[in-house]
Amino acid sequence: MSKSKTPQLFAAQVPIFPRRISGFYRNLKWWIMAVTLGIYYLTPWIRWDRGPALPDQAVLVDLAHRRFYFFWIEIWPHEFYFVAGLLIMAGLGLFLFTSALGRVWCGYACPQTVWTDLFILVERWIEGDRNARVRLWKGKWNIRKWRLRLVKWNVWLLISLATGGAWVFYFTDAPQLARDLFAFTAHPIAYGTIAVLTATTFLFGGFMREQVCIYMCPWPRIQGAMMDDDTLTVAYRDWRGEPRGKKRDATRGDCIDCMACVNVCPMGIDIREGQQMECITCALCIDACDEIMDKIDRPRGLIDYLALADEPEERAGKPPKPLWRHVLRLRTIIYTSLWSLIGIALIYALFIQSDIDMTVEPSRNPTFVTLSDGTVRNVYTLRLRNKLGESRQFQVSLTSMQNLQIQIEGAGGDTVTVAPDSSTMLRVYVTADSVNLAANLDQTDLRFWVEDVENGDRASRSSVFNGKGEK
Amino acid sequence: MSDFETETEIDDETGVETTGHDWDGIKELNNPLPRWWLWSFYISIVWGIGYVIAYPAWPMITGATQGMLGYSTRGEVASEIARFEDQNSALTSALSAVDLNTLGENAELNHFAVAGGAAVFRSHCSQCHGSGANGSKGYPNLLDDDWLWGGTIDQIAYSIKHGVRNEVDEDAHYSEMPAFGDMLEASEINQVVHHVRSITGLENDADLASLGQPLFMDNCSSCHGDNGKGDREIGAPNLTDAIWLYGGDVESLTQTISTSRFGVMPAWGMRLKVSEINAVAAYVHQLGGGE
Numbered sequence: 001m002s003k004s005k006t007p008q009l010f011a012a013q014v015p016i017f018p019r020r021i022s023g024f025y026r027n028l029k030w031w032i033m034a035v036t037l038g039i040y041y042l043t044p045w046i047r048w049d050r051g052p053a054l055p056d057q058a059v060l061v062d063l064a065h066r067r068f069y070f071f072w073i074e075i076w077p078h079e080f081y082f083v084a085g086l087l088i089m090a091g092l093g094l095f096l097f098t099s100a101l102g103r104v105w106c107g108y109a110c111p112q113t114v115w116t117d118l119f120i121l122v123e124r125w126i127e128g129d130r131n132a133r134v135r136l137w138k139g140k141w142n143i144r145k146w147r148l149r150l151v152k153w154n155v156w157l158l159i160s161l162a163t164g165g166a167w168v169f170y171f172t173d174a175p176q177l178a179r180d181l182f183a184f185t186a187h188p189i190a191y192g193t194i195a196v197l198t199a200t201t202f203l204f205g206g207f208m209r210e211q212v213c214i215y216m217c218p219w220p221r222i223q224g225a226m227m228d229d230d231t232l233t234v235a236y237r238d239w240r241g242e243p244r245g246k247k248r249d250a251t252r253g254d255c256i257d258c259m260a261c262v263n264v265c266p267m268g269i270d271i272r273e274g275q276q277m278e279c280i281t282c283a284l285c286i287d288a289c290d291e292i293m294d295k296i297d298r299p300r301g302l303i304d305y306l307a308l309a310d311e312p313e314e315r316a317g318k319p320p321k322p323l324w325r326h327v328l329r330l331r332t333i334i335y336t337s338l339w340s341l342i343g344i345a346l347i348y349a350l351f352i353q354s355d356i357d358m359t360v361e362p363s364r365n366p367t368f369v370t371l372s373d374g375t376v377r378n379v380y381t382l383r384l385r386n387k388l389g390e391s392r393q394f395q396v397s398l399t400s401m402q403n404l405q406i407q408i409e410g411a412g413g414d415t416v417t418v419a420p421d422s423s424t425m426l427r428v429y430v431t432a433d434s435v436n437l438a439a440n441l442d443q444t445d446l447r448f449w450v451e452d453v454e455n456g457d458r459a460s461r462s463s464v465f466n467g468k469g470e471k
Numbered sequence: 472m473s474d475f476e477t478e479t480e481i482d483d484e485t486g487v488e489t490t491g492h493d494w495d496g497i498k499e500l501n502n503p504l505p506r507w508w509l510w511s512f513y514i515s516i517v518w519g520i521g522y523v524i525a526y527p528a529w530p531m532i533t534g535a536t537q538g539m540l541g542y543s544t545r546g547e548v549a550s551e552i553a554r555f556e557d558q559n560s561a562l563t564s565a566l567s568a569v570d571l572n573t574l575g576e577n578a579e580l581n582h583f584a585v586a587g588g589a590a591v592f593r594s595h596c597s598q599c600h601g602s603g604a605n606g607s608k609g610y611p612n613l614l615d616d617d618w619l620w621g622g623t624i625d626q627i628a629y630s631i632k633h634g635v636r637n638e639v640d641e642d643a644h645y646s647e648m649p650a651f652g653d654m655l656e657a658s659e660i661n662q663v664v665h666h667v668r669s670i671t672g673l674e675n676d677a678d679l680a681s682l683g684q685p686l687f688m689d690n691c692s693s694c695h696g697d698n699g700k701g702d703r704e705i706g707a708p709n710l711t712d713a714i715w716l717y718g719g720d721v722e723s724l725t726q727t728i729s730t731s732r733f734g735v736m737p738a739w740g741m742r743l744k745v746s747e748i749n750a751v752a753a754y755v756h757q758l759g760g761g762e
């Protein structure tokens with residue numbers, strides 16, 4: 001026990017200067033970056049013809065008109081369960097991947113990782129690789145340093161602007177909004193959103209980086225619950241590497257303590273200390289170490305994707321379990337089945353989704369009215385939805401065991417016109433004269449039908465007719 | 472950060488420094504938070520102070536501090552309402568001027584009237600007529616096709632505007648049925664009751680009913696008509712249909728005839744705008760009984 005200084009409860013951010021590396025995982029990550037960024041920036045510009053009355057943007061979240069368009073799918077607010085289902089699938093997908101491969105999401109696909117990677121790439125182009133950057137950081141603020149920093153910040157800012165800019169295109173017609181944005185006539189909300197997203201991208205990608213993952217993001221804390229001993233994560237085979245040392249002789253392990261794995265790590269940690277909270281499993285240290293192993297002519301995989309469960313076997317010099325045995329286990333099978341079940345249900349729902357839709361709401365206050373001649377009347381509110389881009393004639397009818405009459409308030413006959421891509425509410429009367437059985441029974445089943453007069457598309461809903469209940 | 476001198480040490484297990492706090496051997500590890508986190512904490516305090524100055528915040532005895540920006544949620548609602556009223560002003564003035572008989576031809580205005588009328592109905596009419604407009608004993612059911620004072624949209628608007636038997640509007644509908652308890656014997660009233668039930672097709676004593684028939688002719692037919700079909704001009708109910716405002720059972724009818732009824736409805740013309748009256752009239756007219 002030593003008498004010492006006052007403990008420091010807060011610490012400054014330690015700058016990290018990841019070194020450039022190439023290798024299998026680095027290439028994989030470049031590809032994933034290109035694909036994900038490509039999808040993000042380009043999707044709003046894809047066109048999809050839906051007829052004159054509807055927008056021709058393939059992916060559009062039309063908040064003002066409460067519609068979500070995704071290629072051939074159009075989702076109305078009452079079908080929000082599609083979105084909920086997709087979100088649940090996304091969640092289960094993350095669970096599945098995390099239980100099989102640890103923090104793959106963090107290492108490869110999370111926007112925080114992808115954009116940070118992009119920002120580091122820019123940083124490297126402008127300021128040079130690790131050693132040059134360390135020197136620059138330590139150096140005085142002279143003209144050269146200012147120049148490099150300003151160029152770097154400006155490029156970052158441009159990327160951030162493009163990032164924030166792309167986001168708003170998902171919510172309204174992209175070409176039109178682009179014109180408006182440049183003409184300074186777009187809605188202030190568009191500029192505000194772009195400003196906020198530009199600022200966060202710039203800050204998170206340029207300066208906060210690993211701090212976001214370590215201190216701000218809730219996901220790593222949740223991920224721990226999905227991992228177990230069979231989960232494949234990035235780890236160091238210390239039984240092979242230790243004792244480490246620069247000198248190569250028979251008493252030493254394979255690790256030559258070159259610090260390559262530490263220097264490439266975007267989180268600034270040493271994987272040889274074991275699994276750590278900070279590690280996002282980006283696998284760059286695997287590439288770095290493999291490169292060294294090739295040079296000193298030792299087998300690759302001193303740092304590798306490993307399952308903790310294999311450690312005892314490997315230590316004892318026995319071969320590890322095959323990969324598929326780690327991946328295929330109860331937990332991943334359950335996640336996969338749940339994921340596919342919801343997927344199948346959604347696809348099924350998508351197939352039975354029709355362009356004509358109806359909901360029926362029987363009036364319960366009062367349940368029935370007696371007219372002056374003793375006729376019993378029920379009132380229903382019908383909502384008819386026309387999902388096509390042209391106006392259509394819908395005929396409303398009903399079927400029942402009893403002889404019930406139907407009449408639509410305000411309409412001459414049984415046919416109504418519904419405007420394109422909209423819904424209409426009808427007040428519908430169903431009557432049974434005083435001698436009708438339905439007038440005197442408690443309840444009679446009935447079914448409303450709506451049919452497109454032209455093409456015969458139909459939909460139906462069942463409901464009940466309330467009588468006086470005297471028989 | 473703090474000024475206390477403590478004994479810190481490096482924890483063997485984790486290799487992390489302790490804060491020096493020691494509770495019966497349990498020591499606290501010092502994993503320092505990042506400094507920017509502390510700064511964001513300070514900034515949020517400054518933000519909080521600014522917020523408290525700018526917006527209503529501290530509860531006082533009779534209210535809360537008002538804030539420098541003069542913001543209030545009530546003000547927000549009022550301005551929202553004003554904005555919507557402004558947006559609808561063209562429709563509202565059209566609704567004040569419209570000839571109700573042609574309202575149905577203008578789909579947009581009609582929709583506006585019915586939706587607005589439903590709101591007015593809920594706040595002003597539902598107390599008596601019920602939120603479903605089906606009334607109750609003594610309060611007419613507005614869903615059926617039976618009307619005391621007429622069921623065209625104009626007649627409905629008139630009834631709403633002037634009301635019934637109130638003392639404030641000279642143009643209110645007025646009629647008064649005498650209390651026959653003072654004029655007829657109880658047995659005679661009973662005979663009239665059975666006669667009335669016979670013309671409606673309800674169960675009755677044929678002998679009593681036939682005795683009641685001349686009594687009905689002498690006392691009731693001047694208003695309700697020889698055949699009991701009533702007269703809307705004077706608000707005399709049709710006694711032959713299936714609808715009873717105060718009940719068609721023997722007991723209710725006896726009471727109605729003996730003591731009479733005197734339902735009152737306020738003159739809404741004095742409290743609602745013309746556009747609101749037209750809106751309620753349109754709403755009531757489309758409930759199913761409109762003529």
Ligand code: SF4
Nearest residue numbers: 106110112213217219
């Ligand atoms: S920790 Fe959070 S922010 Fe960081 S990579 Fe993982 S999910 Fe993304």
Ligand code: SF4
Nearest residue numbers: 265279280282283285
């Ligand atoms: S330790 Fe390796 S896998 Fe983990 S974050 Fe660092 S470089 Fe990536």
